[in-house]
Amino acid sequence: MPVDPNLLAGFLLACLILVVTPGPDMAFVLGQTLSGGARRGWAATAGVYAGVLVHIGLAAAGVAALVAAHPALFAALRLAGAAYLVHLGIQGLRAAFRPAGAAPVAALATGLGAAFRQGLVTNLLNPKVGLFFLAFVPLFVDPARSAPWLQMLVLGPMLPLMAMPFYAVLIATAARVAGRVRGGAAGRWLDGAAGALFLGLGLRLLAGSPR
Numbered sequence: 001m002p003v004d005p006n007l008l009a010g011f012l013l014a015c016l017i018l019v020v021t022p023g024p025d026m027a028f029v030l031g032q033t034l035s036g037g038a039r040r041g042w043a044a045t046a047g048v049y050a051g052v053l054v055h056i057g058l059a060a061a062g063v064a065a066l067v068a069a070h071p072a073l074f075a076a077l078r079l080a081g082a083a084y085l086v087h088l089g090i091q092g093l094r095a096a097f098r099p100a101g102a103a104p105v106a107a108l109a110t111g112l113g114a115a116f117r118q119g120l121v122t123n124l125l126n127p128k129v130g131l132f133f134l135a136f137v138p139l140f141v142d143p144a145r146s147a148p149w150l151q152m153l154v155l156g157p158m159l160p161l162m163a164m165p166f167y168a169v170l171i172a173t174a175a176r177v178a179g180r181v182r183g184g185a186a187g188r189w190l191d192g193a194a195g196a197l198f199l200g201l202g203l204r205l206l207a208g209s210p211r
Helices: 005-020 024-036 038-061 063-069 071-096 112-124 127-140 148-155 158-181 184-206
Strands: none
Touching: 005 127, 005 158, 024 038, 024 112, 024 158, 024 184, 038 112, 038 127, 038 148, 038 158, 071 112, 071 184, 127 148
């Protein structure tokens, strides 16, 4: 086994705590589910965790350390991610406040592929995710056991795998609520709630708040 069993147990416990702690990924998936139902929520989840896997690979390869060592690059990625989230938030709010009978606004994702891409892009453009894995996963790596990069690649994907049952409950609950109130003024309220979530995430990232 490439990782130490005792360190693995500690890592899994830490992952469990992280999974149930509210954060940007959870808010993004919740917003997509409220706006478009369970299938869109799952598509957004797949996009988010595809981005997580990319960040894990970059952290293992040392790219995240390179970003951390260059503040201008880190700031550029952070600003791009914040701008994208603010854009999604504004689109959601536009959909919420459109006059009754007006043509629909292209808010948030318009299909499963779009939801996946949005989840992927928002995650990839958040450099804090890569730095999180760069700082967190090595705490459970034993250099004397096997190559650190190999242990990081083994440990990293366990976080999204452990998140799946929790996200299943979150998505099912949010989809049920959205299904009961979808349509008319209530539907616009859901668009506005999702837009406000994304706008808040963008402003939080822009302000440089910790993940």
